[in-house]
Amino acid sequence: MSQYYCPFCSSQYQFHINRSDGVLICGQCGDPLIKKPLVNPRRFFGLFLVFAFLAPLVIMILILIKDFDKDKIPTNSSSLVVLKLDKWLPN
Numbered sequence: 001m002s003q004y005y006c007p008f009c010s011s012q013y014q015f016h017i018n019r020s021d022g023v024l025i026c027g028q029c030g031d032p033l034i035k036k037p038l039v040n041p042r043r044f045f046g047l048f049l050v051f052a053f054l055a056p057l058v059i060m061i062l063i064l065i066k067d068f069d070k071d072k073i074p075t076n077s078s079s080l081v082v083l084k085l086d087k088w089l090p091n
Contacts, residue, residue: 004033 006014006026015027024033 003036005036006031006033 004016004024005011006029008031009026009028013028016024016033017027019025025031026033
């Protein structure tokens with residue numbers, strides 16, 4: 001349900017009344033209520049900024065989790081041979 005508000009009265013003390021013709025009016029001052037938009041430009045811009053600042057953090061966490069799952073196996077075969085020889089050769 002969309003929200004209505006009176007631009008002249010405090011939001012803490014507002015109550016709404018239906019007139020006989022079906023129009024919502026403010027119970028304090030009697031002025032017609034104004035429909036509050038669901039998404040206004042300020043809210044949209046704020047959500048965009050939140051996602052812009054949180055996206056790198058989420059990407060870093062996902063990459064970190066992916067790195068923990070991988071085993072660190074050297075891809076160079078010569079370094080693998082050197083590592084195996086070091087284990088078996090006496091000092």
